[in-house]
Amino acid sequence: MKHHPILPKERILETALHLFHKQGYHATGINQIISDAGVAKASLYLHYKSKEELGIEYLNARQEIWFAQLKLFTDESKKPKKKILAAFDFLNFINEKESFRGCSFLNMLSEIQSEETRLLASIQNHKTQLREFFREILPEEKGEHTDIIYLLFESAMTESQLFKNQWPVEKAKQAVADLFKLKYIK
Amino acid sequence: MKHHPILPKERILETALHLFHKQGYHATGINQIISDAGVAKASLYLHYKSKEELGIEYLNARQEIWFAQLKLFTDESKKPKKKILAAFDFLNFINEKESFRGCSFLNMLSEIQSEETRLLASIQNHKTQLREFFREILPEEKGEHTDIIYLLFESAMTESQLFKNQWPVEKAKQAVADLFKLKYIK
DNA sequence: TGGTAAACGAACAGACTTGTCTATTTTATT
DNA sequence: AATAAAATAGACAAGTCTGTTCGTTTACCA
Structure with missing residues (x-):
């Protein structure tokens, strides 16, 4: 063209x-x-070749765009704690930008059937990468409790979509900061 | 008939x-x-009178059934800590029973448009009740950090649906138990 | 037992769905 | 300038969707 x-x-x-x-x-x-x-x-x-194929390409593209934006926030700092708190600032940003539409992947998850294994695999792949993203920020031998960050991050996304409000992001971010202070996360 | x-x-x-x-x-x-x-x-x-109306009645009915089942688990104990940990056992139970289909309300949330305000209100109402359910278990003056329980509970539900596995429930439950020990929650 | 309400099967409307196909035009490359 | 690839509009298939309207049958109650 x-x-x-x-x-x-x-x-x-x-x-x-x-x-x-x-x-x-x-x-x-x-x-x-x-x-x-x-x-x-x-x-x-x-x-x-089909709508499902377009759906898979949609998730793949979203994966790239979403992580690139996340890293714009987390790359600002070098310290693990600051990096992780910046991830929550990213949530704040994307909620505003996208009017609290939540996570593309979790939204898709709610819509698919158990037979649509290719879509499920794309979703699981994205979330596994996010989980590992948090894990890799923290020093290896001290990463035993990092999944709590992942879990709080995920609910911050979902709950702000639900309530159309940033409070879940703020609460989750504060909780993570507290856990650092308590040395539950190091 | x-x-x-x-x-x-x-x-x-x-x-x-x-x-x-x-x-x-x-x-x-x-x-x-x-x-x-x-x-x-x-x-x-x-x-x-319409599919949407049936959808609303579906959420209302689900609200009753779901909470009744939750309370079967939490009413077993009197101590706040035990009650809350029992809520996670309920998640474990319902995941098995319903083959990791996740939360009816969050699934519906992903499907609705912003115009469908009646459905959104039903969903918000359910989650507000759940949030208050956790809040009321703990002694009033010490409930400043109870929302972290709610947030972990929510992600436990979503993530076990996503990974078709109970590990998120176990991790979230363990985290809550740890927070009690650390006296972050009292 | 007669009347009222509920439930029935089935047709129908009208719009929408994904996907295919054809015939034509536009674009890029050689 | 000629050829091959890409993109076009639009019709079409075959099915789905929600919702309405029939006329008929079943059930309950007074």
């Missing part, structure tokens, strides 16, 4: 990123995606 | 409780509900 700065395949993915996250996977139809992307239906099925 | 032990209205709700929870709200159609319930479509719309 000459007159469009972005290729159809990329426009489709951009639109899917926006609509799947905002409206949900089931609530978003192929027809809305192609009309919003300004693309022919045949073009969508040329690049993605 | 004479030959059916349960009334149509109740059969519809029973079926909705099962299918909405197992498959999700959008993935479950009215037609499957009426055929599984063995009820005419006209009967469904006689008792419930």
Whole structure:
């Protein structure tokens, strides 16, 4: 295409990123995606063989974008404690930016059936990486209680989506800070 | 009805409780509900004016059933600490029983649009009650850190659904037990 | 036993779903 | 300038969705 700065395949993915996250996977139809992307239906099925395939590409793309943004926050500091607290600031930021729509992956998880193993695998993969992200920040031999950070981080995301409010992020962040002071996390 | 032990209205709700929870709200159609319930479509719309209305009744019913089961576990003990740890045993139990399908309310949350305010209100109401349930177990003047229990409880539910495994429940329970020992919670 | 209400099966409306196909135009490359 | 690939619009298939409206049958109660 000459007159469009972005290729159809990329426009489709951009639109899917926006609509799947905002409206949900089931609530978003192929027809809305192609009309919003300004693309022919045949073009969508040329690049993605099914809606599920597009769903998987959506999760893969989201994984990249989400982690890149998280790292913009955590890379500001060198100390483990500061890095981890910065992760909660990121949640604060993304809640504002995306109007408390919560986690793309957990939202997808609620919608899929047990047969859709490829989607589940993408979701599990993302969360495993997040869990390891926290684990790697802390000194190896002292990481026995790092999963509590992961668990508090996850509920901060879900509960702020639920209450459309930042208080769960603030509470979780404060709790993690307290656990550092108590040396439960080191 | 004479030959059916349960009334149509109740059969519809029973079926909705099962299918909405197992498959999700959008993935479950009215037609499957009426055929599984063995009820005419006209009967469904006689008792419930829309699918959304049935969805609200589903959440209301789930609220009753879920809390009743939770209390079966927590009422076994009198001490606050034991009561709270028993709540995590309940999670363990319901995960087995329902094959890691997670929280009905959070699953619904992921599916609804921001316009569906009645459904959102039902979900918020349930979670507010759960939050207060934990708060009321602990002595009034010492409840400053009880929300960490709520947050860990919530992520235990979500993460065990995600990984189809009980480890998040065990980790969260252990963390809460540790926080009691550290007197972060009293 | 007659009347009222509930439940029934089944058709129907109208809009929506994913996905396929065709015939045509545009774009990029050689 | 010619050729091959990409993208287009739009019709179409076959099925699903929610919700309404029939006329009929069943059940309960006075």
